[in-house]
Structures are given as structure tokens and as C-alpha cells.
Amino acid sequence: MNIQQLHLVYFSPTRTTRRILEEIAKGMGQKTATVTDITRLEVREQKPPVFGNDLVLMGAPVYSGRLPKDAARYFSILRAHGALAIPVVLYGNRAYEDALLELKNTAEACGFATLAAGAFIGEHSFSGKDYIIAPNRPDKADLAKAFAFGQKMAGLLESIQAPGDIGPLAVPGQFPYKEAVTRGPMDFIQVTEDCDGCGVCLPACPANAIDEANRYAVRPERCMYCCACIKACPPGARIMKEGFLKGIAKMLSENCSARKEPETFFAGR
Ligand SMILES: Cc1cc2nc3c(=O)[nH]c(=O)nc-3n(C[C@H](O)[C@H](O)[C@H](O)COP(=O)(O)O)c2cc1C
Ligand code: SF4
Ligand code: SF4
The missing domain is CATH 3.40.50.360 (Flavodoxin domain)
Structure with missing residues (x-):
């Protein structure tokens, strides 16, 4: 064709x-x-x-x-x-x-x-x-x-x-x-002191959920948990806090390694 x-x-x-x-x-x-x-x-x-x-x-x-x-x-x-x-x-x-x-x-x-x-x-x-x-x-x-x-x-x-x-x-x-999972706003990302203000995370975020004026913190109500900002951050200053999502990551790493x-x-x- x-x-x-x-x-x-x-x-x-x-x-x-x-x-x-x-x-x-x-x-x-x-x-x-x-x-x-x-x-x-x-x-x-x-x-x-x-x-x-x-x-x-x-x-x-x-x-x-x-x-x-x-x-x-x-x-x-x-x-x-x-x-x-x-x-x-x-x-x-x-x-x-x-x-x-x-x-x-x-x-x-x-x-x-x-x-x-x-x-x-x-x-x-x-x-x-x-x-x-x-x-x-x-x-x-x-x-x-x-x-x-x-x-x-x-x-x-x-x-x-x-x-x-x-x-x-x-x-x-x-x-x-299957029913779509709807999770409420989650404050799961921590910006550490390694943040040098490069701004790379801003365009990486698909939801405009990063607040430049607040030390690049996440606006949880907009976030879709995609983790693009964590993976894009050059100095690795964005990390997952201990909590629900990190618990899921642990469970997946243990159960989905095959x-x-x-x-x-x-x-x-
Ligand atoms: C909120 C959320 C839910 C996810 N659910 C699943 C899932 O049900 N099963 C799975 O194997 N991976 C799941 N993933 C992982 C993504 O599907 C996977 O990492 C994918 O490669 C990401 O695509 P991208 O790189 O194009 O963003 C999920 C990721 C996120 C952020
Ligand atoms: S996890 Fe995704 S949606 Fe949430 S702030 Fe980071 S890039 Fe934006
Ligand atoms: S990408 Fe990382 S280092 Fe750059 S502004 Fe965002 S949090 Fe800070």
C-alpha cells in the first residue's frame, strides 16, 4: 500500500x-x-x-x-x-x-x-x-x-x-x-542542597508542576508522578522521599526483576 x-x-x-x-x-x-x-x-x-x-x-x-x-x-x-x-x-x-x-x-x-x-x-x-x-x-x-x-x-x-x-x-x-487508579496529590520529591538552579527540570516536567520560585519544589496537585524531573536533574538533586511511592519502587524492584x-x-x- x-x-x-x-x-x-x-x-x-x-x-x-x-x-x-x-x-x-x-x-x-x-x-x-x-x-x-x-x-x-x-x-x-x-x-x-x-x-x-x-x-x-x-x-x-x-x-x-x-x-x-x-x-x-x-x-x-x-x-x-x-x-x-x-x-x-x-x-x-x-x-x-x-x-x-x-x-x-x-x-x-x-x-x-x-x-x-x-x-x-x-x-x-x-x-x-x-x-x-x-x-x-x-x-x-x-x-x-x-x-x-x-x-x-x-x-x-x-x-x-x-x-x-x-x-x-x-x-x-x-x-x-480495569478501573483507572486515581491517587491524590503526593509530596514525594525532595530537592536537596545539591540543586544549583540550572532549571533543567522545568521543561522536563509534562505538567508544569515545578515551582521555580520555591526552590524547584513540586506543586503536588499538578504532578502525575512521571519522575521525568528526577531523571533529568544533572546533579541528581531531586530524589524520592521515603513514603508511599518509594515503597512501590521497592516492591517493584523485588517482584519485577525477571x-x-x-x-x-x-x-x-
Ligand atoms: C504513574 C505510573 C504508573 C506506572 N504503571 C506501570 C504499570 O502499571 N506497569 C508497568 O510495567 N510499568 C508502569 N509504569 C512504568 C512506565 O510504564 C515505564 O517506565 C515506561 O517505560 C515509561 O515511559 P516513558 O519513558 O515514555 O515515559 C508506571 C509509571 C508511572 C509514572
Ligand atoms: S514527577 Fe513528573 S509531573 Fe511530577 S514534578 Fe516531576 S516531572 Fe513534573
Ligand atoms: S534540574 Fe535539578 S539542579 Fe537543576 S534546577 Fe532542577 S532540581 Fe535544581
């Missing part, structure tokens, strides 16, 4: 989703026409593009077995007229539960034909020096699988004449989806 352009649309606070989507695109051997990084609030507030005879790689991390709600909201307002999508989720080596199904269903409700889908593994957002969960993933082997997935996609496209040739795509997950591998799914024909 002759696809006009390849587009990437992703939400990726700690960039593992972005890395995998970029590698899939490389494997496809097609130049990427547009990149819509919806991680930042300002971008999510803009009018989304409408896709015609295009292929869209859509990516998001898994948050508590579902899509992050800000990402889900944006994906649900995309519009497609004859476009194809490849939904991809990244998860922190625990489980992706209903997130991939949610992204696939959302894409289809927007009018996309879903050609394939993937669940890949990224270093867990809560992974840090005290509790390590899926460190440095996606690694070389993950990236090779993402590249090969892209290559396979390029081959599949050649064997399809029109979106109508694509059959149903089945991915793991349950509908109705390596999980990427999974890919293809539509029937």
Missing part, C-alpha cells in the same frame, strides 16, 4: 516510548514527516492533526495498567480518513494490562485501521539508585526488536492494497478496562 507519510505521535516523559517509536520508524526505512510529542501540556492544548493517506506510530507509557489519562484524552481526539496506525505501549517490566487494548481501541474509534501493535519494556519511571527496575531498557536487544518490527511493517505495507484489506487486530487486555520481552501483534487479513 502506498503510504504518503509516516508520522509519530507520542507521550513520553522519560523518553523510552520515544526511543522505541524512533527505532520502529528507522526499521521502516521511511522518512518521518512529522513528530507530535504530546508530553508537554502546551502541545496537548493545540488542535491535533487530521491524518489522510498516512501511517501513524502512536506511543504511550503504561500507567497503572492503563494509558496516562492526558495521553488518552489527546489520542481520542485525533481524526483519520483512510490512515493506518500502529499503537505501541512501553511498560516498566511489571505488566501492561489493558493499556495496549485501550490505545488500539482509541485509534480505531478515531477512524484508523490498525495494522499491528507492540508492547515494549522501558526502565521503570520509579527506578532510581535505591531501587532499580528494568534498568537501561530499552537496551540493544529491545531496539533491535523494534527495528525488526519496523522492517516487518514495511514488508506488510507492500502486500496491502487498501486499509479495507486489513483484518481485525487482537491484542491482550480486557474491556471494560526480564520481560517485547511482544508484537499483527492484524489478520
Whole structure:
């Protein structure tokens, strides 16, 4: 099938989703026409593009077995007229539960034909020096699988004449989806005296939740616990306080250390 352009649309606070989507695109051997990084609030507030005879790689991390709600909201307002999508989720080596199904269903409700889908593994957002969960993933082997997935996609496209040739795509997950976890504001980040005021954490935060005027402290009511600011801080001055989230990080590091591998799914024909 002759696809006009390849587009990437992703939400990726700690960039593992972005890395995998970029590698899939490389494997496809097609130049990427547009990149819509919806991680930042300002971008999510803009009018989304409408896709015609295009292929869209859509990516998001898994948050508590579902899509992050800000990402889900944006994906649900995309519009497609004859476009194809490849939904991809990244998860922190625990489980992706209903997130991939949610992204696939959302894409289809927007009018996309879903050609394939993937669940890949990224270093867990809560992974840090005290509790390590899926460190440095996606690694070389993950990236090779993402590249090969892209290559396979390029081959599949050649064997399809029109979106109508694509059959149903089945991915793991349950509908109705598991109930979204809503946690109240949490004061879980401490800014230590190593903070040199560089300001790197400000643009790293997808929720504009960092208060520059208050020694770069978090405004808990805006925070989505993505930990992007902790990972971006050059001197390591942002750390997880002892408490609920650090307890989860400990539990995950103890129970989710067995390596999980990427999974890919293809539509029937
Ligand atoms: C609030 C929150 C909830 C998460 N829930 C899950 C989960 O249910 N299962 C899992 O394996 N990883 C979970 N993760 C880890 C992320 O899915 C994983 O680290 C992913 O690679 C992050 O993607 P990004 O680098 O594109 O931001 C969660 C992370 C956060 C911040
Ligand atoms: S302040 Fe909260 S939302 Fe912002 S980057 Fe840090 S953890 Fe993520
Ligand atoms: S990135 Fe770290 S060192 Fe820089 S301002 Fe933010 S907390 Fe301070």
C-alpha cells in the first residue's frame, strides 16, 4: 500500500516510548514527516492533526495498567480518513494490562485501521539508585526488536492494497478496562542542597508542576508522578522521599526483576 507519510505521535516523559517509536520508524526505512510529542501540556492544548493517506506510530507509557489519562484524552481526539496506525505501549517490566487494548481501541474509534501493535519494556519511571527496575531498557536487544518490527511493517505495507484489506487486530487486555487508579496529590520529591538552579527540570516536567520560585519544589496537585524531573536533574538533586511511592519502587524492584520481552501483534487479513 502506498503510504504518503509516516508520522509519530507520542507521550513520553522519560523518553523510552520515544526511543522505541524512533527505532520502529528507522526499521521502516521511511522518512518521518512529522513528530507530535504530546508530553508537554502546551502541545496537548493545540488542535491535533487530521491524518489522510498516512501511517501513524502512536506511543504511550503504561500507567497503572492503563494509558496516562492526558495521553488518552489527546489520542481520542485525533481524526483519520483512510490512515493506518500502529499503537505501541512501553511498560516498566511489571505488566501492561489493558493499556495496549485501550490505545488500539482509541485509534480505531478515531477512524484508523490498525495494522499491528507492540508492547515494549522501558526502565521503570520509579527506578532510581535505591531501587532499580528494568534498568537501561530499552537496551540493544529491545531496539533491535523494534527495528525488526519496523522492517516487518514495511514488508506488510507492500502486500496491502487498501486499509479495507486489513483484518481485525487482537491484542491482550480486557474491556471494560480495569478501573483507572486515581491517587491524590503526593509530596514525594525532595530537592536537596545539591540543586544549583540550572532549571533543567522545568521543561522536563509534562505538567508544569515545578515551582521555580520555591526552590524547584513540586506543586503536588499538578504532578502525575512521571519522575521525568528526577531523571533529568544533572546533579541528581531531586530524589524520592521515603513514603508511599518509594515503597512501590521497592516492591517493584523485588517482584519485577525477571526480564520481560517485547511482544508484537499483527492484524489478520
Ligand atoms: C504513574 C505510573 C504508573 C506506572 N504503571 C506501570 C504499570 O502499571 N506497569 C508497568 O510495567 N510499568 C508502569 N509504569 C512504568 C512506565 O510504564 C515505564 O517506565 C515506561 O517505560 C515509561 O515511559 P516513558 O519513558 O515514555 O515515559 C508506571 C509509571 C508511572 C509514572
Ligand atoms: S514534578 Fe511530577 S509531573 Fe513534573 S516531572 Fe516531576 S514527577 Fe513528573
Ligand atoms: S534540574 Fe535539578 S539542579 Fe537543576 S534546577 Fe532542577 S532540581 Fe535544581
